[in-house]
Amino acid sequence: MKPTEYIYLTPMPVRIWHWLNALGIVTLCITGLQIRFPEYVNIFGTYKAAIRLHNTAGIVVSISYFLWLFYYMFVTRSLAKLYVPNLEDIKRGFLRQALFYCFYYFKGSPNPHHETPDNKFNPLQKAGYLVIMLVLLPLVIFTGILIMNVAPLRELILVAGGIKMLVSAHYLIACSFLAFLFVHVYLATMGHTPFAHFKPMWTGWEESEGHH
Numbered sequence: 001m002k003p004t005e006y007i008y009l010t011p012m013p014v015r016i017w018h019w020l021n022a023l024g025i026v027t028l029c030i031t032g033l034q035i036r037f038p039e040y041v042n043i044f045g046t047y048k049a050a051i052r053l054h055n056t057a058g059i060v061v062s063i064s065y066f067l068w069l070f071y072y073m074f075v076t077r078s079l080a081k082l083y084v085p086n087l088e089d090i091k092r093g094f095l096r097q098a099l100f101y102c103f104y105y106f107k108g109s110p111n112p113h114h115e116t117p118d119n120k121f122n123p124l125q126k127a128g129y130l131v132i133m134l135v136l137l138p139l140v141i142f143t144g145i146l147i148m149n150v151a152p153l154r155e156l157i158l159v160a161g162g163i164k165m166l167v168s169a170h171y172l173i174a175c176s177f178l179a180f181l182f183v184h185v186y187l188a189t190m191g192h193t194p195f196a197h198f199k200p201m202w203t204g205w206e207e208s209e210g211h212h
């Protein structure tokens with residue numbers, strides 16, 4: 001039997017960002033539920049307490065987002081390489097990966113994508129993470145900052161379509177985050193063992209597939 005190979009996939013700053021961000025987003029979803037449906041949900045005592053925790057978690061998620069962006073853009077400079085699907089991904093990769101997730105995985109076939117530190121995401125991960133990290137997260141942060149500062153940012157809010165429009169957009173984006181979260185956690189269990197993808201998110205090291 002060949003010895004198990006390990007690859008260093010996830011550097012420490014990304015791991016710290018990821019779990020802080022996950023905690024922040026989960027906190028935002030739960031407090032957001034109480035803020036949106038106060039007549040049905042009361043987890044944090046008062047309405048005011050839910051808003052205070054929601055705002056704090058929002059600030060933590062926003063700051064850690066900009067650190068994440070800075071790290072990938074200026075320290076490792078690998079944002080485009082890791083997160084943007086290439087032509088081959090679009091032509092064949094999306095379909096191949098979707099077939100694996102929906103069909104071949106259940107027949108026991110190996111994942112068609114082989115992770116390396118330079119190409120750690122499969123085509124669908126690239127597309128999904130790109131939309132989440134470069135479209136939805138910035139949008140939810142932007143709308144959140146506006147809603148938190150209604151008085152000083154009045155003019156900007158009017159340009160953005162008014163407070164009702166803003167609150168609806170913030171809520172709809174938040175719903176897509178919740179949907180992403182369930183899919184993300186489910187797909188993350190589809191490694192060669194259920195925790196194979198969780199380990200590198202904690203230790204940085206992934207056991208190379210195919211040596212089991």
Ligand code: HEM
Nearest residue numbers: 010014018021022025129132133181184185188197198201
């Ligand atoms: C309970 C919550 C969460 C769990 C259990 C979880 C789990 C994981 C796992 C196991 C991975 C590594 C496997 C993979 O690359 O797919 C991962 C990566 C990732 N997750 Fe999550 N996640 C959570 C929340 C989130 C949230 C809320 C976001 C974004 C808003 C997010 C964004 C990402 C990104 C961008 C990566 C790739 C990171 C990189 O290596 O650059 N995750 N997550």
